[in-house]
Amino acid sequence: MAVPISDLMAHLDALLKPEQFNDYCPNGLQVQGRQQVQQLVCGVTASQALIDSAIEVGADAVLVHHGFFWKGEDPCITGMKQKRIKALLEHEVNLIAYHLPLDAQPLYGNNVQLAAQLGITVTDGLEPGNLYSVGHIGKLDKAAPVMAFADHVANKLGRRPLVIEGGEQTISTVAWCTGAAQGYIEKAAALEVDAFLSGEISEQTVHQARELGIHYIAAGHHATERYGVQAVGKHLQLELGVDYQFIDIDNPV
Ligand SMILES: [Zn+2]
Structure with a gap:
């Protein structure tokens, strides 16, 4: 079932309570895509490989633990960051990221x-x-x-x-x-x-x-950080009826 991105975000904010954390990045909707979300892809890090895989399976939104816009990084949208954001915007895929709230x-x-x-x-x-x-x-x-x-x-x-x-x-x-x-x-x-x-x-x-x-x-x-995002994805599938899948882009570190 497709749900408005605003409903999905309200549900996630109520569950994860980002206001309780002093974090190193913004928590919530980091890159806005289409209005309705049916296909939700979850992953650990919003790398190019995850974004490309999500686009390939027709994701409307990607939910990750490690998103973009970290404290202290160059805020300009150039180079590697431009490629990632361009792919999301071109395909109207929402990028949702929760860091410390998803740990805790x-x-x-x-x-x-x-x-x-x-x-x-x-x-x-x-x-x-x-x-x-x-x-x-x-x-x-x-x-x-x-x-x-x-x-x-x-x-x-x-x-x-x-x-x-x-x-x-x-x-x-x-x-x-x-x-x-x-x-x-x-x-x-x-x-x-x-x-x-x-x-x-x-x-x-x-x-x-x-x-x-x-x-x-x-x-x-x-x-160690593969399991929270999967638990939240399954929860959203049960509560809101979105279709969820976890895509693991392996990382030896
Ligand atoms: Zn981490």
């Missing part, structure tokens, strides 16, 4: 959806007591040696994580935050969990893990 949404967000994939029970926010915290802590059903947990992550996400062992402990409690949240490792260590999982890793993260005594698991920025 307590039912459909990247963080809780990653926990569901990995079989982790959420016990609190990485910011204790905050339901909309970006990042969470939780526990495993059964304590696992670090390499057994890494195998489990590899199996579920289809990508081998990079593991830095931070001690002798098996893993029963874990903190996680999808994407490039390696900078939260001290926050996680302060909560006395056995391991911290995020997408990316920096040189210094290795030393931090060893010195703070917490295992660090770099499970992939893209790999």
Whole structure:
């Protein structure tokens, strides 16, 4: 069923509450296309490859986690950015992007959806007591040696994580935050969990893990952020009757 883009945006804003976040990009409708949306394509990043695939399948709107217009970038619409925006405008495809609101949404967000994939029970926010915290802590059903947990992550996400062992402990409690949240490792260590999982890793993260005594698991920025947008797409299909499909443009980082 086709729905007006204004209805779709009102639904998304009510669900994701962008006003609660101080983000690095605008959240919501970033590039306006046609008025009615029936075919919705979801993806992680609004790359040219995703935009081209969406046009090919006849998408009316594309919903992503990583859109355009990041703080600090050149605001001019030239080069790579011009090509992406030109393709969207020429085909009247709406580009909808939600960044931190899509990480944090307590039912459909990247963080809780990653926990569901990995079989982790959420016990609190990485910011204790905050339901909309970006990042969470939780526990495993059964304590696992670090390499057994890494195998489990590899199996579920289809990508081998990079593991830095931070001690002798098996893993029963874990903190996680999808994407490039390696900078939260001290926050996680302060909560006395056995391991911290995020997408990316920096040189210094290795030393931090060893010195703070917490295992660090770099499970992939893209790999950890595939699930929120799919959960939201499925929700929109159920609630509004749009046709949704997820297009995965693989990314090894
Ligand atoms: Zn990200």
